Amino acid sequence: MSEVSANVFASDWTPSSWQNRTALQQPQYEDAAELAQATAQLAGLPPLVTSWEVLALKQALAEAQEGRRFLLQGGDCAESFADCSSPIISNRLKVLLQMSLVLVHGLKKPVLRVGRFAGQYAKPRSADSETRDGVTLPSFRGDVVNGPEFTVAARRPDPQRLISAHAHSALTMNFVRALIDGGFADLHHPEYWDLAWVEHSPLAAEYRRMVAGIGDSLRFMETLAGPIAGFSKVDFFTSHEALLLHYEQALTRQVPRHPGWFNLSTHFPWIGMRTAALDGAHVEYFRGIRNPIAVKVGPSVTPDQLLPLIDALNPHDEPGRLTLVHRMGNAKIGAALPPLLQAVRRDGRRVLWVADPMHGNTESTSNGYKTRRFDNIRGELDQAFDIHAAAGTRLGGVHLELTGEDVTECTGGARGLSEADLERAYKSMVDPRLNYEQSLELAMLIVRKSAGGMAA
Numbered sequence: 001m002s003e004v005s006a007n008v009f010a011s012d013w014t015p016s017s018w019q020n021r022t023a024l025q026q027p028q029y030e031d032a033a034e035l036a037q038a039t040a041q042l043a044g045l046p047p048l049v050t051s052w053e054v055l056a057l058k059q060a061l062a063e064a065q066e067g068r069r070f071l072l073q074g075g076d077c078a079e080s081f082a083d084c085s086s087p088i089i090s091n092r093l094k095v096l097l098q099m100s101l102v103l104v105h106g107l108k109k110p111v112l113r114v115g116r117f118a119g120q121y122a123k124p125r126s127a128d129s130e131t132r133d134g135v136t137l138p139s140f141r142g143d144v145v146n147g148p149e150f151t152v153a154a155r156r157p158d159p160q161r162l163i164s165a166h167a168h169s170a171l172t173m174n175f176v177r178a179l180i181d182g183g184f185a186d187l188h189h190p191e192y193w194d195l196a197w198v199e200h201s202p203l204a205a206e207y208r209r210m211v212a213g214i215g216d217s218l219r220f221m222e223t224l225a226g227p228i229a230g231f232s233k234v235d236f237f238t239s240h241e242a243l244l245l246h247y248e249q250a251l252t253r254q255v256p257r258h259p260g261w262f263n264l265s266t267h268f269p270w271i272g273m274r275t276a277a278l279d280g281a282h283v284e285y286f287r288g289i290r291n292p293i294a295v296k297v298g299p300s301v302t303p304d305q306l307l308p309l310i311d312a313l314n315p316h317d318e319p320g321r322l323t324l325v326h327r328m329g330n331a332k333i334g335a336a337l338p339p340l341l342q343a344v345r346r347d348g349r350r351v352l353w354v355a356d357p358m359h360g361n362t363e364s365t366s367n368g369y370k371t372r373r374f375d376n377i378r379g380e381l382d383q384a385f386d387i388h389a390a391a392g393t394r395l396g397g398v399h400l401e402l403t404g405e406d407v408t409e410c411t412g413g414a415r416g417l418s419e420a421d422l423e424r425a426y427k428s429m430v431d432p433r434l435n436y437e438q439s440l441e442l443a444m445l446i447v448r449k450s451a452g453g454m455a456a
Contacts, residue, residue, distance in 0.1 A: 013261075013284075013287065013288030014288070015249045015252040015261060015285075015288070016249055017284055017285075017288070018245050018249070018281040018282070018284045018285040019245075019281070020284075021279065021280055021281040021284045022277075022279070022280055022281060023245055023280070023281035023282070024274060024275050024277070024280060024281070024282075025124045025125070025141075025243055025272075025274060025275055026244065026245065026246075027138070027141055027145045027146070027157035027244070028128070028138070028157060029157050029159055030156070030157070031159075034159050035159045035246065037159070038159035038160055038162050038163060039159070039162065039246050039247075039249070039250045040250075041163060042162055042163060042166060042247065042250035042251065043250040043251075045163075045166055046170075047251060047253060047264030047265070048118065048119070048166070048169055048170055048173055048238075048251070048264060048265050048266065049173070049238065049264050049265070049266060049267050050255075050264070051255045051258045051262045051264070051290075052258075053237070053267055054262055054264075054267050054290070054291050054292070055258070055290075056235070057112075057114075057237045057267045057268060057292055057320075058291070058292040058319075058320040058321065059319075059320060060112050060235070060320070061112070061292050061320035061321075061323065061352055062319035062320030063110075063320075064112055064320075064352050064396045064397060065319060065320065065350060065351070065352045065396065067109075067394050067396070068109060068110070069109060069110045069111065069112045069396075070103055070107055070109055070110075070111050070112065070396060070397055071111075071112045071114065071323075071352065071354055071396055071397025071398070071399075072096065072099055072100050072103060072111050072112065072113055072114070072397065072398060072443075073114040073115075073116060073239060073268075073354070073397060073398065073399045073400070074095075074096055074099070074114075074115070074116055074398075074399070074400040074401070074402045074439070075092060075096075075115045075116025075117040075120060075401070075402065075403075076092070076116060076117055076120055076401065076402075076403060076428075076433065077120075077123070077401045077428060077430045077431035077432075077433055078120060078121065078122070078123045078142050078143075078428075078429060078430045078431070079117055079118075079119075079120045079121050079143070079168075079172075080121075080143050080429060081121075081143045081164060081165075081168050084168045084171055084172055086175060088404070088405065089117075089172055089175050089176065090175075090179060090184075090404075091403075091404025091405060091436070092115070092117065092402075092403060092404040093115070093176060093179060093184070093236075093404070094404050094436075095402060095403070095404040095436045095439050095440070096113055096115060096402075097113075098436075098439075098440055098443075099439055099440060099442075099443040100113050102440065102443040102444055102447060103443055103446065103447060105447070106444075106446075106447025106448075106450065106451065107446075107447060107450055112235075112237075112397070113235065113236050113237065114236075114237045114238070114239050114267070114268055115176070115236065115237070115238050115239065116239055116240065116399075116400075116401070117172060117238060117240070118169045118172040118173045118176070118238040118240070118266070119165070119169045119238060119239075119240035119265055119266050120239075120240040120241065121142045121143045121144035121165045121168070121169075121240075122141060122142040122144045122145060122240075122241065122243040122244050122247075123141060123142045123241075123243070123430050123431075124141075124241075124243060124272055124274045124275070125139040125140075125141055127139055130150070132150055135150075137150060137151075137152060137155040138155045138156070138157060139155075140155065140429070141157070142430075143161065143164075143165065143168075144161050144162060144164075144165040144244060144247065145157050145158070145161060145244070146158060146161070148429055162244070162246070162247050162250070165247065166247075166251075166265075169265070173238065176236060176238075180236055206444065237267040237268055238266050238267050238268070239266055239267065239268035239269065239270065239294075240265075240266050240269065240270075241269070241270050241271070241272050242263065242265075242266070242269035242270065242271070242282070242285070242286070243272065243275065243282075245281060245282065245285055247265065248263055248265060248269070248285065249285070251263060251264050251265035252264070252289060258290070260289075260290045261288055261289055261290060262289060262290050262291060263289045263291050266291075267291065267292075268291065268292055268293070268294065269286070269289075269291060269293055269294075270293065270294035270295065270296065270323075270325065271283065271286055271293070271294070271295045271296065272296050273296040273297070273298045273327065273359075276295055276296065276297075276309065278305070278308055278309055278312060283309065283312055283313065286313060287312055287313055292320050292321055292322075292323065293313060293321065293322060293323070294322070294323035294324070294325050294354070295309065295313070295322070295323070295324055295325065296325050296327055296356065296359070297324050297325065297326045297327070297340065298326075298327060298328065298336075298360070299328045299329060299332040299333070299335075299336035299360065300336075301336075301340065302339070303339055303340060303342075303343035303344075306324075306340055306343065306344070307343060307344070307347060307349070310322065310324075310344070310349050310351065314349075314350075314351075317349065317350045318350075319350060320352075322350075322351050322352070323351065323352040323353075323354055323397075324340075324344075324351050324352070324353055324354070325354045325355075325356045325399050326340070326353065326354070326355060326356065326384070327355075327356035327357075327358070327359040327360045327399075328360050328380065329360025329361055329376075329380065330357075330360070330361055330376040330377075330379040330380040330383070332360065333360070333380050333383050333384060333387065334383055334387070337384070337387050338387055338390070338391060341353070341387065341388065341391040341393045342391060344393075345391065345392060345393055352396045352397065353388065353393060353394065353395055353396055353397075354395070354396060354397040354398060354399050355380070355381055355384040355395055355397070355398050355399070356398075356399040356400070357376075357377045357378075357380035357381040357384070357398070357400075358372060358377060358399075358400060358401045358431075358434075359401075359431075360380065361373065361376040361377055361380060362431065362432070365419045365422065366419065367419060367422070367423070369409075369419070369422045369423075369426055369432075370431065370432055371409060371410055371411055371419070371422060371432045372409075372410045372411075372432050373410070373411050373412050374410055374411065374412030374413040374417075374434075374438055374441075375412050377410070377434075377442065378442065378445055381398065381442070381445070381446065381449070382445075382449060385449050385450070398442075398446065400434060400439065400442070401431055401432075401433045401434065402433050402434040402435075402436075402438075402439040403433045403434070403435060403436070404436050405425075405427065405435065405436070406425060406435060406436065407425045407426065407427050407428070407433060407435045408421045408422050408423075408424045408425045408426060408435065409422065409425075409426050409427070409428050409432035409433050409434075409435070410432050410433065410434055410435070410438060412438075413434075413435075413437060413438040413441055414437060414438075414441050415437065
């Protein structure tokens with residue numbers, strides 16, 4: 001699609017037109033003037049990503065739609081400002097690089113790496129307020145809005161946090177870019193990516209064999225052809241749920257030589273399941289930006305709801321434009337997903353299907369922790385591959401909440417973490433994440449499933 005035609009559908013759109021629609025999951029700021037001052041300041045700050053990076057990602061996603069790449073999207077459920085530190089960022093990058101190495105080796109195709117970070121500071125909430133011991137305060141909506149402490153001062157939505165979110169996102173992006181440009185992702189040195197788990201994990205031997213095999217192959221190719229520059233670094237992109245529309249609007253810009261509007265807060269924004277109403281503010285905002293975009297699709301969505309949403313967000317069927325992330329739950333995916341796949345395929349819509357096996361499998365334990373069972377995560381992903389194969393469609397990626405830290409938030413996995421283990425290292429302020437070991441295990445299971453070898 002040409003540059004001009006890609007923007008035709010947005011001719012009746014402006015970055016602020018969402019304000020004429022119902023905007024769900026937005027904080028209630030007490031002072032409109034304070035909000036206006038903060039967003040004006042934000043609008044004058046440099047962007048976090050560039051338009052050519054955004055368009056490069058869109059092209060790569062178009063290749064994933066055709067089965068020539070596999071999307072690995074992962075990171076924190078909700079970033080915190082306190083976790084903007086070099087060890088946490090580098091460990092998160094390490095586990096994504098390790099997972100992508102496993103997937104490249106097993107799937108025999110390039111892996112598109114998209115971090116769920118450098119902007120994932122907001123979270124939707126099931127209620128606007130929280131009550132404890134007779135005291136009611138606004139719900140914690142992420143560091144970009146307010147603080148987690150249950151006090152009046154902390155829970156007040158503060159527009160200045162929008163500026164802090166931009167700063168922390170910029171610091172994160174700067175460090176990731178510096179690591180990658182400095183050779184951190186060099187396939188010649190996968191030992192840079194080692195985490196502590198390698199010394200004691202049941203998966204260590206298998207992973208080390210894989211790394212050794214890739215190293216041997218790389219040395220063989222370079223013996224024949226000389227140094228291959230493409231193996232010294234990787235492309236890496238960012239994503240977040242574009243929940244706070246005042247923040248996203250302030251970072252929506254026009255750029256020279258590319259018509260239309262780009263959201264330059266991230267490469268790959270997505271719409272959450274709670275804000276995907278066809279006539280809502282989020283869909284209105286997303287339809288006008290030129291970024292590749294994604295939508296979370298839950299088990300209650302019907303074909304009659306999904307097809308008009310696709311029309312609104314990608315009316316010209318632009319390659320790489322639209323990703324649908326299904327998050328059904330292990331118990332519901334068998335009934336909920338096939339009708340959607342059939343409807344989209346029957347109408348010839350061009351989308352990238354991605355599985356999120358995390359969000360539909362959240363449960364609470366008897367001792368009060370939110371968790372996810374690894375067997376349910378694995379089960380939903382296992383079914384997703386089978387359902388797509390039966391429908392004649394393609395599962396082109398995974399979307400995961402994970403961390404590079406040694407947390408105990410999801411039960412099961414190679415170590416068989418139990419409910420009792422959750423107390424040892426449960427650090428998430430919002431949703432439970434896969435730890436580094438469970439993440440690598442899931443990558444290996446994806447490869448085995450793709451090869452027809454995953455056990456039921």
